[in-house]
Amino acid sequence: MESLFKNIELIEFENVFSSDEKCMEFLANEKWKNGFACRKCGHTNYCKGKKPFSRRCTKCKSEESATAHTLFHKCKFPLNEAFKITYLVCHNHDISSYKLSEKINLRPMTCWNFKKKITECIDSRGDINILEKEKLKKDLLS
Numbered sequence: 584m585e586s587l588f589k590n591i592e593l594i595e596f597e598n599v600f601s602s603d604e605k606c607m608e609f610l611a612n613e614k615w616k617n618g619f620a621c622r623k624c625g626h627t628n629y630c631k632g633k634k635p636f637s638r639r640c641t642k643c644k645s646e647e648s649a650t651a652h653t654l655f656h657k658c659k660f661p662l663n664e665a666f667k668i669t670y671l672v673c674h675n676h677d678i679s680s681y682k683l684s685e686k687i688n689l690r691p692m693t694c695w696n697f698k699k700k701i702t703e704c705i706d707s708r709g710d711i712n713i714l715e716k717e718k719l720k721k722d723l724l725s
């Protein structure tokens with residue numbers, strides 16, 4: 584994702600990710616690019632879920648949203664703004680949260696928190712993998 588974001592101009596970026604829906608579509612495509620597998624039962628057949636771009640397992644009926652288990656899960660501000668922060672951080676890892684908040688129109692603290700998520704991801708994996716580590720699972724097991 585980092586290399587993708589790095590190689591497009593801001594204008595192009597804003598064009599492609601102009602709405603929450605387009606960001607959601609991107610996440611769904613990335614997330615299930617190797618096919619869908621239900622997290623509960625492993626079934627690979629799905630139908631459309633209730634929310635846009637979510638998928639519902641045809642066997643156990645559990646539904647997974649496009650943002651679940653990604654960096655953008657439970658994001659409290661619009662997805663396209665989260666994408667823009669990601670874009671700006673990709674282009675400048677040291678961008679300050681104040682600068683981000685000027686450009687995105689969110690509180691610096693909100694930007695800082697989200698930026699931290701992204702840079703931690705880059706630090707640990709060298710790239711922005713949209714899928715979050717299965718942190719929670721491990722915590723529950725230990």
Ligand SMILES: [Zn+2]
Nearest residue numbers: 621624640643
């Ligand atoms: Zn299932």
